[in-house]
Amino acid sequence: MRRIILISVLVLSSLVGSSQNFFDWRYHDRYFSVYAGTGWTGYVGDLTNGSPFTKGISHFNIGAEVRLYTKIAARVQYATYKIEGSDSHAADSSFNRQRNLSFHSQNHEWQAQLVYYFFKYGGKYHKRRAYEPYFALGLGQTFYNPKANVSTLGEPKTYVLRDYHTETSSYGNSALILPVNLGVKLAVTEFINLGVDLGYRFAFTGHLDDVYGNYADPNGDGTGYPDGTVEAKLSNRKFEDDVYIVNQDAFDQLVPGNKRGNGKNDGYFLLNMNLEVYLPKDVFRSKKGRGRKGKIFSKPGAYD
Template sequence: MLRKTLLILFSTFSFCAQAQNFFDWQYHDRYFSVYTGTGWTGYVGDLTHDKPFTKGLSHFNIGVEARLYSKIAARAQYAYYIIEGSDKNAADSSFYRQRNLSFESRNHEWSVQLVYYFFDYSGKYYKRRTYEPYFALGIGQTFYNPEAKLTNVEGETNSYALRDLNTETKSYGNSAWMVPVSFGVKLVVNEFLNLGVDLGYRFTFTGHLDDVYGYYADPNGDGSAYPDETIESKLSNRKFEESVYIINQEAFDQLVPGKKRGNGKNDHYFMANINIELYLPKDIFRSKKGRGRKGKIIGKPGAY
């Protein structure tokens, strides 16, 4: 997958480089930039229960961007992120608390996006505004693998890939298309560096980021569950665990093979980013004298 991601980033970079020669731009100081960052990830799905954020810093991203026109840029980005959720965060004695499901998933994504800046580009990256707000929209793909922890009678806790267990009988894949939408602002640090703050939401086309989507597993089609004491049985239906055993009798009676397990809706996730961006203008490898910069840089005396 890493090879595929790098190929996408390289192809986007090459396309943007060719586009610079193709379009008759009036802005002579066109540029590329690279950026990297980290931040906090949240998830919206069956197991959110008003606590969407993953604990601590939970994602890492890298990307490249090319300015295409006065207010338009294109970017390609790769990110690794963690999401989690648990019915233990639901209200006591609720249907969801009785259901007692949980997950954690270490995922990654790639995306390509068009970026719209609210202010015009000045034509020289080193004379850019001290702040640049923007909106981004694109398309991408996320790869996910929800897992759940289970403690055995010996007190050992292990993680299990829920996809492999067919917890809802029907199998599902390990990837889904998604639409990334972002709002952000870039703040000048110095001539070559920006500090970026970005909030991005991912609309996915899957309900299985958390493994919970449809109905309790009915492998034989006759209302019978997986054999008792198997991992499949214990993780597909967790209402029997000691910590929640019959805290809601009405809900307990509904949690049986063939009955509703999830809400049947797509899951989504979001990222709050802090990025460092480095500009790569076309003249970055020329001598200082060859660049011939004059005047002020961001309101200060020129560096050259």
């Protein structure tokens, strides 16, 4: 028993010593950074119709990153973003144009990624390359809430589509995402990078736009919702006043129980411009443990 205790103590001491050496190696330079940015958003789904981009600046993100090895880093990020789509952008006489659906959604996401840099880290943050291209892959979750603007008694009103069960199957408010990013960081000053980043999110849902399967048919007999109800208007919008029959075959197919979406998962992308700031090597230590007192963002070389 004493031998086991002694061996356990020795092993534990060895692991502690190794971890201290590892963190000492990591702390000799600024391996931690935080960033924030904004940009443009787009979505790919049933209502894209050749117009994937959301109008104007449409997302904001914040994150933190730590360099683990010469080419590998890890980061976490939170973002809020807007996506939208409409069948009004579809080609005339097409099935989608006759379907006449639309949506907009203010969503948010979180993700964790591993980042692979194509060039090795220079050993000192202030000696880093002028540009650092990278590829990132991770896992995350998005929270979504598609809405639509529909006129009722001549007055436009916004409806949360999930609440009205527009299709035969219902859905929740979140889904897993597989985020993939390709970008480059440009050194602006000793402490600051400007990042340009294009990220695509493979979403494990086809309901980001509320359109995925078949028209709602609550009774299972092809009658759908009663005429004049909000559910009927939101599920099937081919009868709206400003919609004309441009494709009779498509018009006849748009009935309860029939195809409404393509049955495929959706996706979205974010084109980012980020400002990234390196944190001092002792930012997570107490003031007594720091090499010198002073502001976190001070003169070049203050913490070297």
